[in-house]
Amino acid sequence: xxxxxxxxxxxxxxxxxxxxxxxxxxxxxxxxxxxxxxxxxxxxxxxxxxxxxxxxxxxxxxxxxxxxxxxxxxxxxxxxxxxxxxxxxxxxxxxxxxxxxxxxxxxxxxxxxxxxxxxxxxxxxxxxxxxxxxxxxxxxxxxxxxxxxxxxxxxxxxxxxxxxxxxxxxxxxxxxxxxxxxxxxxxxxxxxxxxxxxxxxxxxxxxxxxxxxxxxxxxxxxxxxxxxxxxxxxxxxxxxxxxxxxxxxxxxxxxxxxxxxxxxxxxxxxxxxxxxxxxxxxxxxxxxxxxxxxxxxxxxxxxxxxxxxxxxxxxxxxxxxxxxxxxxxxxxxxxxxxxxxxxxxxxxxxxxxxxxxxxxxxxxxxxxxxxxxxxxxxxxxxxxxxxxxxxxxxxxxxxxxxxxxxxxxxxxxxxxxxxxxxxxxxxxxxxxxxxxxxxxxxxxxxxxxxxxxxxxxxxxxxxxxxxxxxxxxxxxxxxxxxxxxxxxxxxxxxxxxxxxxxxxxxxxxxxxxxxxxxxxxxxxxxxxxxxxxxxxx
Numbered sequence: 224x225x226x227x228x229x230x231x232x233x234x235x236x237x238x239x240x241x242x243x244x245x246x247x248x249x250x251x252x253x254x255x256x257x258x259x260x261x262x263x264x265x266x267x268x269x270x271x272x273x274x275x276x277x278x279x280x281x282x283x284x285x286x287x288x289x290x291x292x293x294x295x296x297x298x299x300x301x302x303x304x305x306x307x308x309x310x311x312x313x314x315x316x317x318x319x320x321x322x323x324x325x326x327x328x329x330x331x332x333x334x335x336x337x338x339x340x341x342x343x344x345x346x347x348x349x350x351x352x353x354x355x356x357x358x359x360x361x362x363x364x365x366x367x368x369x370x371x372x373x374x375x376x377x378x379x380x381x382x383x384x385x386x387x388x389x390x391x392x393x394x395x396x397x398x399x400x401x402x403x404x405x406x407x408x409x410x411x412x413x414x415x416x417x418x419x420x421x422x423x424x425x426x427x428x429x430x431x432x433x434x435x436x437x438x439x440x441x442x443x444x445x446x447x448x449x450x451x452x453x454x455x456x457x458x459x460x461x462x463x464x465x466x467x468x469x470x471x472x473x474x475x476x477x478x479x480x481x482x483x484x485x486x487x488x489x490x491x492x493x494x495x496x497x498x499x500x501x502x503x504x505x506x507x508x509x510x511x512x513x514x515x516x517x518x519x520x521x522x523x524x525x526x527x528x529x530x531x532x533x534x535x536x537x538x539x540x541x542x543x544x545x546x547x548x549x550x551x552x553x554x555x556x557x558x559x560x561x562x563x564x565x566x567x568x569x570x571x572x573x574x575x576x577x578x579x580x581x582x583x584x585x586x587x588x589x590x591x592x593x594x595x596x597x598x599x600x601x602x603x604x605x606x607x608x609x610x611x612x613x614x615x616x617x618x619x620x621x622x623x624x625x626x627x628x629x630x631x632x633x634x635x636x637x638x639x640x641x642x643x644x645x646x647x648x649x650x651x652x653x654x655x656x657x658x659x660x661x662x663x664x665x666x667x668x669x670x671x672x673x674x675x676x677x678x679x680x681x682x683x684x685x686x687x688x689x690x691x692x693x694x695x696x697x698x699x700x701x702x703x704x705x706x707x708x709x710x711x712x713x714x715x716x717x718x719x720x721x722x723x724x725x726x727x728x729x730x731x732x733x734x735x736x737x738x739x740x741x742x743x744x745x746x747x748x749x750x751x752x753x754x755x756x757x758x759x760x
Contacts, residue, residue: 228507228510228511228514231506231510232503232506232507232510235502235503235506236503239502239503254465254483255465255466258438258465258466258481258483259466259468259481261438261440261481262440262466262467262468262479262480262481263468265421265422265440265479266468266470266471266479268420268421268422269417269420269421269470269471269474270471271420272416272417272420273381273471273472273473273474276303276394276408276413276416277379277381277394279303280303280304280394280406280408281379281394281396283297283301283304283406284379284394284395284396284404284406285396287307287309287404289309289317289318291318291319291320291323294307294318295326302409302412303408303409303412303413303416304406304407304408304409305328305332305407305408305409305410306319306328306329306332306406306407307404307405307406307407308332308336308345308393308404308405308407309402309403309404309405310340310343310345310346310402310403310405311401311402311403312346312401312402313346314340314343314345314346316333316340317402319332319333321333332407335386335387336384336386338386339384339386344382344384345382345393345395345403345405346403378396378397379394379395379396379397380394380395381393381394381395381472381473382394382395382405382473383473383474383475383476384407385445389410389444389445389446390410390444390445390474390476390477391407391408391410392407392408392410392413392473393405393406393407393408394406394408414450418442418450418451421442421451421453422453437455437456437483437484438454438456438481438482438483439452439453439454439455439456439457439458439481439482439483440452440453440454440479440480440481440482441464441479441480441481441482442470442477442478442479443477443478443479443480444476444477445476445477450477456482456483456484458482458484462482463482464480464481464482465481465482465483466480466481467479467480467481553578605647605650605729605732605733606647606649607645607646607647608645608646608647608648609643609644609645610643610644610646610648610651611640611641611642611643611644612638612640612641612644612646612651612676612678612683612685612752613638613639613640613641613676614641615648615651615652615655616636616638616655616674616676616685617636617638618652619652619655619656619659620634620636620659620674622656623659623663626663627662627663627672630663630668630669631668631669631670632662632663632666632669632670632671632672632689633670633671633672634671634672634674635671635672635673635674636674636675637673637674637675637676638674638675638676639675639676639677639678640676640677640678640683640684640685642678644678644683644754645754645755645756646683646733646752646754647729647732647733650729650732650733651729651752653725653726653729654685654726654729654730654737654750655685655687657722657723657725657726658687658726658748658750659672659687660722661722661723661746662687662689662691665689665691665692665746666689666690666691666692666745666746668691669690670689670690670691670745671689671690672687672688672689673686673687673688673689674686674687674688681753681754681755682735682751682752682753682754683751683752683754684749684750684751684752685749685750685752686740686747686748686749686750687747687748687750688740688742688745688746688747688748689745689746689747690744690745691745691746692745693742693744693745693746694739694746699739702723703723703724703727703737704724705721705724723737726750730750730751730752733752733753734752734753735750735751735752735753736751737749737750737751738751
């Protein structure tokens with residue numbers, strides 16, 4: 224259930240959250256690009272406004288004469304100009320001349336413009352623009368000459384003057400005699416004209432983003448105060464702008480800002496989030512249905528397997544009782560036939576030995592099935608007691624003697640483990656029975672069965688080898704798995720494929736192992752058993 228449902232859903236959720244974050248970031252950039260375009264359009268409106276104003280002031284500056292009365296008359300004809308100042312090339316003020324009789328407006332201007340006059344700002348502004356023009360590359364083509372003609376002339380320009388209520392604009396123009404004429408533009412007038420040139424609302428140029436109804440544009444001065452705002456959205460105080468950009472000259476210290484609701488992007492991305500949640504819910508339902516189906520199938524197979532194991536165990540137990548009786552009475556009958564002196568029981572004895580041999584083989588098969596079934600239900604528990612490995616080997620070989628003699632298999636024993644050690648003799652006997660049974664099945668063409676044993680202070684080793692066909696290298700690891708056989712052909716020896724698996728498990732329960740040993744011919748198995756309780760852990 225975890226693999227089918229939880230892990231895929233966790234992966235989908237993580238991927239969905241990442242996609243949602245990427246979409247939100249993409250939408251954020253899209254909003255910023257759209258509002259940046261709007262701000263650039265507004266800045267172009269401001270630039271065109273000051274270009275028009277520059278043309279008008281340039282014409283007015285050319286009308287300025289040297290006589291004070293003519294200058295005052297020109298001021299009365301030009302309501303957008305508050306005052307006119309003329310300085311020579313050294314920065315000295317030629318008008319309004321403090322040494323002459325001045326009117327109230329001229330005296331106020333000289334008082335306000337003391338720092339401007341003292342620092343010779345108009346002369347410095349003209350020289351700075353002149354140096355900039357000289358650094359421009361010379362126009363070579365007609366197209367470049369046409370573009371150069373549209374550039375601001377080095378003989379006139381704007382000077383920003385900060386005093387009193389904030390920024391003041393002076394349009395200056397250099398005469399042929401080198402003197403500079405400055406026109407102080409009426410602050411209230413140029414600001415009102417600028418605001419009048421700005422739109423009341425912003426046209427919605429992008430249908431996917433409702434710019435006009437969900438935004439507020441601000442024109443902010445150098446002090447951070449809002450000069451003018453437009454747009455239907457009413458933002459809270461101290462709202463941070465989404466996009467901000469400086470205004471073109473001469474108001475380079477002012478800024479244009481676009482403010483939008485904080486949840487605007489979240490609202491726009493809610494559709495993506497809804498689709499994501501819907502997809503995750505649908506995936507959850509689909510995976511849950513799939514997991515439920517697999518779980519039901521798995522549970523059904525487990526129940527069926529449990530029922531099959533239980534049935535086999537019950538049948539095996541039922542077969543064991545009559546089989547025991549058959550073996551017992553067969554042994555008694557064999558004793559009776561041996562007591563006959565006239566030799567009439569020889570033929571019957573041969574047939575009886577077949578019955579005993581086959582009943583022993585059936586008994587071994589049932590024992591394997593019962594052990595395997597018990598192993599599937601619960602862990603096998605060994606019962607340790609003192610026993611001699613050599614005696615166990617001789618006892619098992621004696622059981623197989625009639626069958627091995629009939630198959631022409633000679634048994635060679637090299638036993639060196641007669642001293643009793645702590646082990647489960649039933650388990651060791653079952654290991655030997657399974658190994659010798661394989662010799663009976665797969666090496667039935669005669670040959671030699673070699674069994675050897677050795678004993679150390681901590682372990683005992685039993686080797687079982689035959690002259691049979693051996694085990695292919697590709698199968699040497701797989702044969703220890705349950706129900707795996709070297710060959711499944713009908714004409715080959717029959718078997719359940721659980722003998723070696725049970726033998727290895729019993730050997731490992733003793734702290735040892737069952738392995739395939741190197742052999743020039745046939746198959747060779749090595750059983751290692753730990754005899755110390757500490758070594759078995």
